[in-house]
Amino acid sequence: MARVAFTANIQRHVACRETDAAGGSVREVLDNLFAALPRARGYVLDDQAALRKHMTIFIDGEMIHDRVRLSDPVGETSHVYIFQALSGG
Amino acid sequence: MSERLFVSTRKGLFHVVRARNGWVIDDHVDFLGDNVSLTLTDRRDGRHFAALDHGHFGVKLHRSTDTGWEEIATPAYPPKPEGLEENDMWGRPLEWSTARIWALQTGGTNEPGVLWCGTIPGGLFRSVDHGDSWTLVRSLWDHPKRRQWMGGGADVPGLHSIVVDPRDSRRVWIAVSTGGIWFTEDGGASWVQRGEGMRADHVPPELTHDPIAQDVHCLAQCQAMPERMWVQHHNGIFVSSDGGRNFSEITGVEPSVFGFPVVVHPKDPDTAWFVPGIKDEKRIPRDGRLVVTRTRDGGRSFETLHVGLPATHAYDVVYRHALAIDDTGEVLSFGSTTGGLWVSENAGDRWTMVTHTLPPVYAVRFA
Numbered sequence: 037m038a039r040v041a042f043t044a045n046i047q048r049h050v051a052c053r054e055t056d057a058a059g060g061s062v063r064e065v066l067d068n069l070f071a072a073l074p075r076a077r078g079y080v081l082d083d084q085a086a087l088r089k090h091m092t093i094f095i096d097g098e099m100i101h102d103r104v105r106l107s108d109p110v111g112e113t114s115h116v117y118i119f120q121a122l123s124g125g
Numbered sequence: 126m127s128e129r130l131f132v133s134t135r136k137g138l139f140h141v142v143r144a145r146n147g148w149v150i151d152d153h154v155d156f157l158g159d160n161v162s163l164t165l166t167d168r169r170d171g172r173h174f175a176a177l178d179h180g181h182f183g184v185k186l187h188r189s190t191d192t193g194w195e196e197i198a199t200p201a202y203p204p205k206p207e208g209l210e211e212n213d214m215w216g217r218p219l220e221w222s223t224a225r226i227w228a229l230q231t232g233g234t235n236e237p238g239v240l241w242c243g244t245i246p247g248g249l250f251r252s253v254d255h256g257d258s259w260t261l262v263r264s265l266w267d268h269p270k271r272r273q274w275m276g277g278g279a280d281v282p283g284l285h286s287i288v289v290d291p292r293d294s295r296r297v298w299i300a301v302s303t304g305g306i307w308f309t310e311d312g313g314a315s316w317v318q319r320g321e322g323m324r325a326d327h328v329p330p331e332l333t334h335d336p337i338a339q340d341v342h343c344l345a346q347c348q349a350m351p352e353r354m355w356v357q358h359h360n361g362i363f364v365s366s367d368g369g370r371n372f373s374e375i376t377g378v379e380p381s382v383f384g385f386p387v388v389v390h391p392k393d394p395d396t397a398w399f400v401p402g403i404k405d406e407k408r409i410p411r412d413g414r415l416v417v418t419r420t421r422d423g424g425r426s427f428e429t430l431h432v433g434l435p436a437t438h439a440y441d442v443v444y445r446h447a448l449a450i451d452d453t454g455e456v457l458s459f460g461s462t463t464g465g466l467w468v469s470e471n472a473g474d475r476w477t478m479v480t481h482t483l484p485p486v487y488a489v490r491f492a
Contacts, residue, residue: 049182075196079182083202083222090181120181 038065038114042076045120050076057116062093063106065116080118092121126470127451127491131173132460133161136484138175140492141458141466148458148468148479155194156187163446163488165229167255169237173492174256176226184223186242188256199223200242200250200259214275219246225279230287233294241297243284247274249299251313262313265299270318270337277302277340277359285445286344290351298354298369300344305336306356306369322372326360327405343445344369345389345397353394357387357445359405364397364424375424380411386448386459390472393454395423398430398473400443400459408442415439417459417473433476434467441465446488460486 038059042052052073059065070077082088087103094100094117100108110116128143138161140151155161156177162184165174173189187194202221205211213219225245232239242250242259248266250259265271274282283302290296295312298319306320320336332338340359347353356363356372361382363372375382381401390396399418402408410416414437417430435441441461448459457473460466464483467476 046182049179049185078185078199078201079179082183082220084205084220088181088183 037112038110038116040065040069040116040118042117043119046076046079046118050079052076052118059110061106061110062095062100062102062108062116065110066106090121092119093117094119126453126456129492130449130458130468131164131166131175131488131490131492132466132483132486133164133175133446133488133490134460134464134484134486135160137161138164139483141468141479147477150480150483161487163226163229164490165231165240166490166492167231167240169231169234170255172255174229174240176229178225184226186226186256197256198252198258200226200244200248200261202248202261211272213246213281215280219281221246221248223248224281225283227283227285228287228299230289233289233291236294239294241287241289243287243299245279245281245283247271247282247284247301247304249284249287249313264309264314265307265316268316271304273337274301274304277342286341288344288346288354290346291348292351298344298346300341300356302342302359303338303340305339306341306344308369319369320356320372321370322365322374323356323358323363324361324374325358342385343387345387347389347394348391350394353389355387355389355397357384357399359383362387362399362424366394373424375420378418378427379429380414380416380418383408384443385445386443388448388450388457390454391450391452393421396421396454396472397424398448398450398457400448402442409440413438413440415441415461415465417457417476419473430469430473430476432474433469433478435465439465444487446490447486449489449491451491456491458489458491460489462486 037056041054057065057069130141132139137157138155160178163176175187177185205221211219228243230241240252249262286300288298308319323339343357352368354365362375365372383404384401415434458468462485465481466479469476
């Protein structure tokens with residue numbers, strides 16, 4: 037299972053501990069993750085279940101390419117990082 | 126008389142209360158550091174609602190409890206149909222996603238728990254369970270003319286005003302920037318355009334008088350005479366005496382007819398207040414002098430109210446939800462983009478500054 041970690045900034049709103057989640061794609065990993073943590077879903081994904089505009093996800097150090105369908109593959113031992121993109125001031 | 130204000134700001138929800146020495150900011154601040162865009166008080170049961178915009182993490186809605194606040198459901202759009210091509214005025218795909226909660230209103234006294242919510246990009250939502258869940262009003266969203274709505278202050282359309290007829294809660298008016306005024310008399314099952322007589326000076330001549338082309342900034346209704354409605358529009362002030370079917374333009378108002386908010390006296394349909402800026406391209410008070418304008422005769426004449434307001438080097442803009450009136454019609458308050466907050470207890474004759482150091486103020490509401 038992939039290891040998933042969240043930005044520290046989300047913790048103020050929803051406690052999201054680093055955890056393991058199964059899945060072969062970002063979508064599958066997030067679906068499994070949010071099944072156990074439903075309130076976090078709306079903080080990461082928008083109404084259409086795409087990645088929020090100012091959020092980003094890295095898999096093993098590489099930013100994902102498909103922010104809409106979340107089809108980027110995730111390996112069995114991948115590290116997934118859910119961060120906010122830098123914006124604003 | 127109301128003795129408590131909710132002041133929604135870029136950096137938190139401030140409580141302003143009437144004390145023995147005047148109106149003061151309470152030490153306790155809710156959501157300090159967070160962007161609070163709007164509040165609603167449900168006078169039917171005393172609950173309060175607060176809309177937040179967490180930026181990266183999206184828009185959220187909170188409801189008061191006995192001990193504080195709880196996050197409740199955020200109005201969310203259904204899946205955009207596969208293959209549907211719907212673009213905004215810039216040619217980019219219109220995102221079916223709540224970008225801002227821009228209007229919150231309670232239903233009628235005969236329908237406890239019913240709430241209405243207006244959003245950017247233009248969707249109207251309804252809740253029948255105090256906000257536990259929300260449903261997109263498809264009859265309006267799927268209306269073929271909704272596609273003609275455009276961005277006004279934002280890039281995409283925004284639904285900012287919701288008015289429920291105090292005599293019949295099935296009758297609801299909404300206003301869109303830009304998309305004009307829309308009306309339902311069957312609780313939202315069907316909608317018709319309202320607003321003949323308004324004039325838009327920023328569109329091609331053939332659209333100037335088209336009700337759908339009107340950039341209504343704010344729509345206000347007199348509680349005692351619901352057929353009387355006032356509009357602060359992008360290029361003017363308009364008034365209706367027939368429930369929004371027809372509007373007349375009010376001209377010759379000094380210092381200007383440009384602004385965002387309007388409030389109407391709850392009992393006197395002829396009395397309304399505005400906070401003018403120079404014009405759309407110069408959104409600042411004229412001559413750096415912050416004033417409120419008031420008519421007491423249905424728009425035939427206006428007074429310029431300035432006592433207690435800064436007379437020089439004031440660059441305050443007052444957003445459409447940042448002017449409030451209480452149920453007596455005597456107490457008014459407004460907050461500005463530069464962090465000023467003023468209260469009047471005599472219908473605007475004299476104002477007292479509560480503070481000038483708040484974060485930018487988005488909304489002011491009497492609790």
